[in-house]
Amino acid sequence: MLALVAGCGAAGRSGxxxxxxxxxxxxxxxxTAGIWIADVDGSNARLLVPGGTAPAxxxxxxxxxxxxxxxxxxGDCSGAYVVSTSGEKPRQISPPLVGISWSPDSERIVxxxxxxxxxxxxxxxxxDIGSGKAVTLARGSIYGASFSPDGEQIVYAVADKPSxxxxxxxxxxxxxxxxxxxxxxxxxDDGQSGYPxxxxxxxxxxxxxxxxDWGRHELWEIQADGSRRRAIVAPLPKRYRxxxxxxxxxxxxxxxxxxxxxxxxxxxxxxxxxVDPQTGETRQLAEDQASYPVALSRSGxxxxxxxxxxVGSYPARNTVLVVPYAGGKAxxxxxxxxxxxxxx
Numbered sequence: 001m002l003a004l005v006a007g008c009g010a011a012g013r014s015g016x017x018x019x020x021x022x023x024x025x026x027x028x029x030x031x032t033a034g035i036w037i038a039d040v041d042g043s044n045a046r047l048l049v050p051g052g053t054a055p056a057x058x059x060x061x062x063x064x065x066x067x068x069x070x071x072x073x074x075g076d077c078s079g080a081y082v083v084s085t086s087g088e089k090p091r092q093i094s095p096p097l098v099g100i101s102w103s104p105d106s107e108r109i110v111x112x113x114x115x116x117x118x119x120x121x122x123x124x125x126x127x128d129i130g131s132g133k134a135v136t137l138a139r140g141s142i143y144g145a146s147f148s149p150d151g152e153q154i155v156y157a158v159a160d161k162p163s164x165x166x167x168x169x170x171x172x173x174x175x176x177x178x179x180x181x182x183x184x185x186x187x188x189d190d191g192q193s194g195y196p197x198x199x200x201x202x203x204x205x206x207x208x209x210x211x212x213d214w215g216r217h218e219l220w221e222i223q224a225d226g227s228r229r230r231a232i233v234a235p236l237p238k239r240y241r242x243x244x245x246x247x248x249x250x251x252x253x254x255x256x257x258x259x260x261x262x263x264x265x266x267x268x269x270x271x272x273x274x275v276d277p278q279t280g281e282t283r284q285l286a287e288d289q290a291s292y293p294v295a296l297s298r299s300g301x302x303x304x305x306x307x308x309x310x311v312g313s314y315p316a317r318n319t320v321l322v323v324p325y326a327g328g329k330a331x332x333x334x335x336x337x338x339x340x341x342x343x344x
Contacts, residue, residue, distance in 0.1 A: 021061035022344045023085055026306070027053050030315040030336025035066050037085060040344035042320075042333030049083055049090060054098070057341045058106035061085060063129060064341075065109055067096045080111070082129055093132045094125065099144065103151040108179060110137070110145045110154050121162050126154060126179055135181040143172050143194030146203070152179055153224065155187075155203050157194040167194065167208045167215075174205060176224050187226035198224075199253030204232065204260060204277075206249045216240070217247030219262060219275065232260070233280045240264050248273065248282075255298030259325055263293045272305045274325050285323045286330060294340055301325055306338045 024038045025048065035052040038045035048064065053075075055066040062085055069078030080097040083090040097111035107130065113123045124137040124145055137145070143157035154177055159170035171191035177184035188205075196205040202221040209216050218234035236247050246265040251272075253260055260277045263270030264284070272285040272293035285293075285303055294304040302322050309317040320334035334340065 020059075020343065021085065022342070023057055023061050024304075024320075024333060024340065024342040024344070025055040025057045025064050025085075026320050026334050026337040026340040027055060027066075028334070028337045029318055035064065035083075036334070036337065037064070038334065040333075040342055045334065048085070048087060049081075052081070053077060054100065054339050055341055056100040056102060056109070057085070057343050058102050058129075059104055059343050060106040061343045062106065065093070065097070065100050065102075065111075065129075068092075091132075093129065094127055094134060097125075099142070101146055103147045103179065104149065105151050108147075108151075110147065110156070112142045112145075124156055124158065126181060137177055137181055137184070138175065141166075141170055141172070143167070143208075144196055146196050146198040147179070148198050148224070149200055153177065153198075154179055155196045155198050155224070157196055157205070167192075168210045172208060174203070174222070185226075187222060187224065188229075193220075195249040197250040197252060199257050199260070200255065201257040202228070204250035204253065206247070207231075207234065209236075209247070211241070213241065213243045213245070214267075215246035215265075217249060217265070219248045219250060219260075219280075221277070231280070232277055233262075233275060233282060237282070244268075248275075250275075251293045252296040254296055254300030254325075256300070259296060259300035261293055261296035261303050261325075268310055269308060272303055272323070274303070274327070283327055285325070285327065286321075292338075295342065296325065297344065304340060304342055305330075306340050308338050 022040045028036045035049040035055045037048040052066045052068045067077040068081040077096045079092045080094045081090040100111040125134045127134045138158040141159040141162040145156035159172045163169035174188045174193045175184040192208045206217040216236040219232040222229040244267040251261040260275040262273040269290040274283040306320045316336045318338040320340040321330040323330035
């Protein structure tokens with residue numbers, strides 16, 4: 001699986017506000033391939049870095065982390081790089097990464113080094129962007145990580161005894177650690193808790209439930225100390241179950257915590273779903289099952305997602321779109337592109 005933000009500034013750890021440049025970045029796969037940058041509405045698009053995959057823009061709009069040095073045939077990349085949005089020379093910071101998430105102050109990322117191909121044993125890293133210093137948070141099968149709203153802590157999900165059978169055969173739980181590592185506090189013990197997303201009021205996560213028809217992951221929430229665990233969407237409605245479907249995973253919170261973007265995982269992608277965290281009501285935001293939700297605006301009014309060409313023969317069909325969270329027609333902001341990220 002791979003934020004629309006109101007306002008003119010972002011507060012860092014110092015508490016000082018600085019102007020924020022709003023950008024959309026994405027991986028272009030049709031035409032001139034590479035990491036492209038545009039205004040958040042898709043206008044003024046220009047090439048930022050030739051080649052490269054999976055870009056993630058910092059909240060302050062100054063930096064983009066991506067995987068670079070990629071072989072066009074195998075798709076293997078030499079490492080993760082950081083580049084300024086002004087287009088200065090990229091700098092390698094680590095091996096290739098997946099699941100990149102920025103700290104609110106734009107100083108650090110948390111991401112997974114997947115290691116050897118086809119091996120379930122991965123390493124979760126917290127990386128200081130300025131120095132490139134990496135701290136290992138966990139090893140095993142990693143099922144997501146997310147910074148706290150103040151950026152001082154990280155919640156992550158890990159199975160420390162990986163299995164090639166995935167979540168069906170693993171004990172997966174949530175842990176909370178400092179942004180620089182240190183002792184982690186385990187906050188679940190059911191062996192079924194993954195894909196955490198830390199919001200303004202609670203941590204949303206998936207309860208990973210196997211079933212004869214793939215899975216039926218439910219949406220739950222919990223506090224950082226492990227208290228007040230409750231279901232948001234459970235039991236899973238029938239429309240999200242069945243062969244080829246795994247259920248729901250959280251993607252992003254709105255700024256006030258009144259809206260939650262989720263994904264309905266299927267064998268083709270992850271359909272973007274609007275969730276009311278109080279009532280558990282859900283609403284599908286796109287029709288294409290090969291969709292991937294990316295982010296919800298902090299104000300909660302719009303969501304970013306992209307559609308992929310799973311066949312692989314029609315790169316121009318990959319498309320980046322925005323859609324009203326309340327429902328309505330989606331609008332294309334980039335064509336021949338995928339793996340989008342923004343700080344709007």
